[in-house]
Amino acid sequence: MSATPHNTDHPAERTSAVRALFRLREYARPALPAIAAGMGASLASQLIALSIPQVLQAVVDGPLSDGDASAIWPLAGLVFGLGVLEAVMIALRRWFVLTPGTKVEASMRNALYAKLQDLPVSFHDRWPSGQLLSRAMSDLGLIRRWLSFGLVLLVVNLIVIVVGLGILISMNWMLGVVFLVCSIPLWIVGFRFEGRYSEVSRRSQDQAGDLATAVEESVHGIRVLKAFGRGKHALSSFRVRAESLRRTEIEKARLEASIWAWIILVPAVALAGCLVLGVWLASQGVLTVGELVAFFATATVLAWPIESIGFLLAFSLDARTATDRFFDILDSENAITDPERRVSVEQPLGELAFSGVRFRYQDAPERFGDLLDGIDLVVEPGETMALVGLTGSGKTTLTALTTRLYDVTGGSITLDGVDIRALSREELRTHIAMAFEDATLFSASVRENVLLGRPEFGEGDPALAAEAERVLDEALSIAQASFVYDLPDGVDTKVGEEGMSLSGGQRQRLALARAVAASPSVLVLDDPLSALDVATEARVEAELRRVLASTTALIVAHRPSTVLLADRVALLEEGRITAVGTHSELLRENEHYAFVISSLEDEVRREAAEASDLLVTDAAESSDPIESEAAEHTSTETGPIEREEANR
Amino acid sequence: MSVIGVEGEERNDFTKAESKQVRARSLRLLGSLLRPLRLRLWLTMLVVLVSTAAQVAGPALIGFGIDRGLPALLDGDWLPVGFAGVAYLLTAASGALLIAWYIRLSTRISQAVLLDLRTRVFLHTQKLSLEFHESYTSGRIISRQTSDLDAIRELLDEGINQLVRGVLYMSFTAIALVLLDWTSALVLLGALIPLTVLTRWFQVRSQKLFRQSRVASAKLIVHFVESMTGIRAVQAFRKERRNEKAYGELVEDYRDVNARVIQLFGIYDPGLLLIGNACVAAVLVVGGFRVVEGELAIGLLLSALLYTKRFFDPIEDMAMFYNGYQSAASALEKISGVLEEEPSVPEPRHPVDLWKASGHVRFEAVEFAYTKDRVILPRFDLDVPAGQTIALVGSTGAGKSTLAKLLARFYDPSDGVVELDGIDLRSLHPKDLRRAIVMVTQEAYLFSGSVADNIALGKPDASYDEIVRAAKAVGAHEFIESLPNGYDTDVNKRGGRVSAGQRQLISFARAFLANPAVLILDEATSSLDIPSERLVQEGLTTLLADRTAVIIAHRLSTVAIADRVLVMEQGRIVEDGAPSDLIGGSGRFAALHAAWRDSLV
Known part of the structure; x- marks a missing residue:
């Protein structure tokens, strides 16, 4: 394995945080006026807050020392009015950035998703979905909060601190300087804290992720754990991870505790110093009592912006990390794109040709040769070709190349003589439909899952409704998936993660129905019947034979029964197609093929059959009636029982 | 229908008796988690009590410095002002150290609770039969052990801290104000009425919106994960455009509910500030006249003003605590349900050994x-x-x-x-x-x-x-x-x-x-x-x-x-x-x- 993605997203040379965050402007541009307005409102609110102590001073030095009670009312009214105005400004600050901020987040989220769907499968092989999810959810949420609060407050608080210190110094320069000097340690501590804290908190996030993985595995692998009685083993690895997470959390709390102590202590030292000095200055007559009161009230107002700077810097650095993580994905180069000058195949005949196709996985070690090492193969229009080879010989990989889930690393694949890289991916994948061995169903109804390859049916066009129904029924009947009619809501039953869980065989049949319903020119099936029992497999094969009569097909096969669906068989051996021919030809002439496809006992049987030279025709013709007879024997009542299994 | 074990977990129409039963179950669980830690709990309470009291003393000392220290200093007596300065420093220092101690103590407690709960749930799910796992589905059992435990962790880490400190801070501030000047305290008492109304409104609305937001984000996550893990099928069947549309709608739903949550704070937050500022103005009026009359010292007025302003500081945090509490409570209900499930394949009470099996x-x-x-x-x-x-x-x-x-x-x-x-x-x-x-x-x-x-x-x-x-x-x-x-x-x-x-x-x-x-x-x-x-x-x-x-x-x-x-x-x-x-x-x-x-x- 090469480096995992999350190790590579901290390049040695980090650009400056400002430049990294500046990249956000492409998405944040529509919100910039609102952010500026928010800053204005926020600044206004804080300046108002700073002005209230000035009024207090006027009260203390004016009416309170003169004993002029009538002057109290207007001044208190002023305090009240300023208080209202401050609240209004805070409300405005929030109101300005509210919608634009969330819109920026939404547009970034959509852009990320679109990019991820566009990136090729090889990208997704490297990136666990959890890593992608944390970018799409928490990172983008963080960026939004930073844009609408963090950035606004950082700018405004810096201004306020400067203005506030200016006021303090103008009131009395000595008090102001004492306050300023005493506050400096807080900035230093705050900044150093951020570095250590973010390291610990990243570690705690990683460990929480490891713990979640341990939980996930203990649940998904519960059968294995129970079968081998390894619950203790799983528990001990779980305990180790939970324990290390706990230790990290406590370390985090220790850091938090110390920063809190500093945050409380430093301003207190500053204020205590100012108190003694201030009282002395007042006693010397340098300062009025009102000024002293105003000084403390102002210092109290300033305490929060000063405390907040450390936190806001930390916030900005977090936002920068989140931004980097976002652009990691957006900057990923997509090697599999649509061509600039597109060619179109209007009415494909379905000739699929591989010439000199080579392929290797990007993370395969040097010492291994190419997995596919010069594949030459032509599947004629309407022909069904079986692909046979040992486990791990690259059959599945070869099928994935046909729809450009991966791109060849050498040679070319053509559809009706046109290089598949010259077609748009959309068109290519309309012409070629696939069924995978591990059948993926989405959280949607059976109907939507089966008609996935026919987007035109999903638009609710009533003219197409009857046609959609027909295609659905036909595909389900070909794939022997009539069990769906017995599900609680029939074909409208929701399946997938959020819906009902189906057995492996049931999922495989739906995936097959999906490929058939797409009615492509070329059908690519990757061992589509492996999880079916013999009787069901026989019925599916009988039905498939009808469809395959008119469609070009490439079928990965492990079993002779599947091979029998094909007109010809291609043998994949050490990265090349070493033989192409009918099943019987290859069985007779090719030793490796016989090794791959026949089991022990029919070697004996074949020897006997070869003697009479009746093997092929005999077997092929006689298989149908017996299969269907066997099907009757074994398949009675499978439907309802399967339904019961599904219901559990 | 019963609510024993995980049954009825997805319902939200519990009858009174059922909610009581479920709540009793989660309280029992909470009790059993906290019981071994009770000594440490008492210690933590004591620490936070003292530290908050120390913090609250600040404004009173400033007032004292001005009222007593200034006249004394005019007479050449440094003692009162020196006392005020040193006392201010000491209370702040001890407050700071105690707060630090408190954070560490409470984290130890919450981490001990979490570790205990994690292990219990893990062990119990391993003990539960396959039959249970097949019907309860892996997704749900995993979210019990991850996101539900996270909700509880958040409450323990942030919520309790905020609540305990907030409640104590507010009550101490109020007590200090009563001791200093009960007239100003009456003003504050009056402010409690709009404060309660506003906070109650916020709680009710936010609870509803937070729930909607959790639902919206869960949908977004499921769709996202499904598209990414099924990317082969997505690409092979050209589902990208349709997915983008569906995902875009979910993103918009999520954005919308988020915007409404933020808006709620946009009303609540300035609302609190408004009440606080109005209160300060009122205290100023009430105190100002008395200073003119000579009934109140200026320093006391300053202390009263500072206390009034500070009283409102922790309220927003405490309103947030309520939300954290809600989601943690529902998480605890679900977890206690899983723990209540009896394994249908129980371990033997009196196990028989079989050292060498022959296989009959x-x-x-x-x-x-x-x-x-x-x-x-x-x-x-x-x-x-x-x-x-x-x-x-x-x-x-x-x-x-x-x-x-x-x-x-x-x-x-x-x-x-x-x-x-x-x-x-x-x-x-x-x-x-x-x-x-x-x-x-x-x-x-x-x-x-x-x-x-x-x-x-x-x-x-x-x-x-x-x-x-x-x-x-x-x-x-x-x-x-x-x-x-x-x-x-x-x-x-x-x-x-x-x-x-x-x-x-x-x-x-x-x-x-x-x-x-x-x-x-x-x-x-x-x-x-x-x-x-x-x-x-x-x-x-x-x-x-x-x-x-x-x-x-x-x-x-x-x-x-x-x-x-x-x-x-x-x-x-x-x-x-x-x-x-x-x-x-x-x-x-x-x-x-x-x-x-x-x-x-």
Whole structure:
């Protein structure tokens, strides 16, 4: 394995945080006026807050020392009015950035998703979905909060601190300087804290992720754990991870505790110093009592912006990390794109040709040769070709190349003589439909899952409704998936993660129905019947034979029964197609093929059959009636029982 | 409908009695988690009490400094002002240190609670039967152990801190104000009325909106994860545009509900400020007149103003606590439900040891049913002598896997007894049961770690040589050697690029290494290619020579190595005999076998 993605997203040379965050402007541009307005409102609110102590001073030095009670009312009214105005400004600050901020987040989220769907499968092989999810959810949420609060407050608080210190110094320069000097340690501590804290908190996030993985595995692998009685083993690895997470959390709390102590202590030292000095200055007559009161009230107002700077810097650095993580994905180069000058195949005949196709996985070690090492193969229009080879010989990989889930690393694949890289991916994948061995169903109804390859049916066009129904029924009947009619809501039953869980065989049949319903020119099936029992497999094969009569097909096969669906068989051996021919030809002439496809006992049987030279025709013709007879024997009542299994 | 265990978990229409029952259950759980920590809890309470009191003393000392210190200093007496300065410093310092101590103490408590709860849930889910896991689904059990525990962690970490400190801070501030100047305290009391109304409004609205936001984000996450894990199907069937549209709608829903949550704060936050500022103005008026009258010292007025302003500081945090509390409470309800589930396959109370199993299996009058009218296996008897290899044959849903799971004690029979060497499986010690009986299933799950680790799961103390020998015995050695790092290759991402067949080979090696007296293979070779299957079978003939085996396979090739074939149909054993006898006969197996032979060529 090469480096995992999350190790590579901290390049040695980090650009400056400002430049990294500046990249956000492409998405944040529509919100910039609102952010500026928010800053204005926020600044206004804080300046108002700073002005209230000035009024207090006027009260203390004016009416309170003169004993002029009538002057109290207007001044208190002023305090009240300023208080209202401050609240209004805070409300405005929030109101300005509210919608634009969330819109920026939404547009970034959509852009990320679109990019991820566009990136090729090889990208997704490297990136666990959890890593992608944390970018799409928490990172983008963080960026939004930073844009609408963090950035606004950082700018405004810096201004306020400067203005506030200016006021303090103008009131009395000595008090102001004492306050300023005493506050400096807080900035230093705050900044150093951020570095250590973010390291610990990243570690705690990683460990929480490891713990979640341990939980996930203990649940998904519960059968294995129970079968081998390894619950203790799983528990001990779980305990180790939970324990290390706990230790990290406590370390985090220790850091938090110390920063809190500093945050409380430093301003207190500053204020205590100012108190003694201030009282002395007042006693010397340098300062009025009102000024002293105003000084403390102002210092109290300033305490929060000063405390907040450390936190806001930390916030900005977090936002920068989140931004980097976002652009990691957006900057990923997509090697599999649509061509600039597109060619179109209007009415494909379905000739699929591989010439000199080579392929290797990007993370395969040097010492291994190419997995596919010069594949030459032509599947004629309407022909069904079986692909046979040992486990791990690259059959599945070869099928994935046909729809450009991966791109060849050498040679070319053509559809009706046109290089598949010259077609748009959309068109290519309309012409070629696939069924995978591990059948993926989405959280949607059976109907939507089966008609996935026919987007035109999903638009609710009533003219197409009857046609959609027909295609659905036909595909389900070909794939022997009539069990769906017995599900609680029939074909409208929701399946997938959020819906009902189906057995492996049931999922495989739906995936097959999906490929058939797409009615492509070329059908690519990757061992589509492996999880079916013999009787069901026989019925599916009988039905498939009808469809395959008119469609070009490439079928990965492990079993002779599947091979029998094909007109010809291609043998994949050490990265090349070493033989192409009918099943019987290859069985007779090719030793490796016989090794791959026949089991022990029919070697004996074949020897006997070869003697009479009746093997092929005999077997092929006689298989149908017996299969269907066997099907009757074994398949009675499978439907309802399967339904019961599904219901559990 | 009851609310015992996980039943009714998805409902939100509990009756009064039911909510009470559920709440009592989560409180019991909480109590049992906190009981061992109660001494530390008291200590923490004491620390926070003192530290908050110290913090609250600040404004009073400033007031004292001005009122007493200034006149005294004019008389040349430094003592009062010095006292005020030093006392201010000391209270702040001790407040700061105590706060730091408190944070560490409370984190220790919350982490201890979490570790305890995590371990309990983990152990309990491992104990619960497969039947439970199959109906409750892996997604739900995982979210119980991750996101629900996170909700509780957040409450313990942030929420309790905020609540305790907030409540104490506010009450101390209020008390200080009463002691200093009860008239100003009356003003504050008056402000409590709009404050309560506003906060209540905020709680009710935010609770509703937070719930909506959680639902919206859950939908967004499910859609996202499903598209990313199913990216092959997405791309192959051109689902990208349709997905973008669907995802875009979910994003907009999420944005909308988020915006409404933020808006709520946009009203609440300035609202609090407004009340606070109005209160300050009122205190100023009320105090100002009295200062003019000479009834109140200026320093006292300043203290009163500072206290009034500070009183409102922790309110927003406390309103947030309520939300955290709500989601943690519902998480705790669900977790306590899972913990309440009784394992339907309980561990024996008085376990019987079986040091050396010979492998004699007996089903006596066994019946298996989910409910009275859903009988899966009607009453039957079966005796498998030690060392016999049995093939179970029949169509999907005939009950083969159920029979195998009874033997592996994944399920317990509803009636009758399953015995190994004459001991009821229900009283057999788990360690002996799992050593004696091993089941390999079709779905060959690989844990993260190396290939060697995965094989070693069959026998944790196995040496490297033993692991290689097991892999060789099932024919997995060659492909493992060809992996980038051989036996040390990481099998990340659920098996990654190890194909389905290769996964099965690894799980076979695992079973081989475990070396059990009874081996159950449930469709364990379905994804193997024929040469691998042949190798496995060769391995099996030696492996199974002296042990009991039950083999379920759609492909009848396995039957060749069986001593005895059982044909099952609708839960009943309809044919039972040596393979050669059955093939030669005219029964179901004969027909099945003939069809299968034809499918081979």
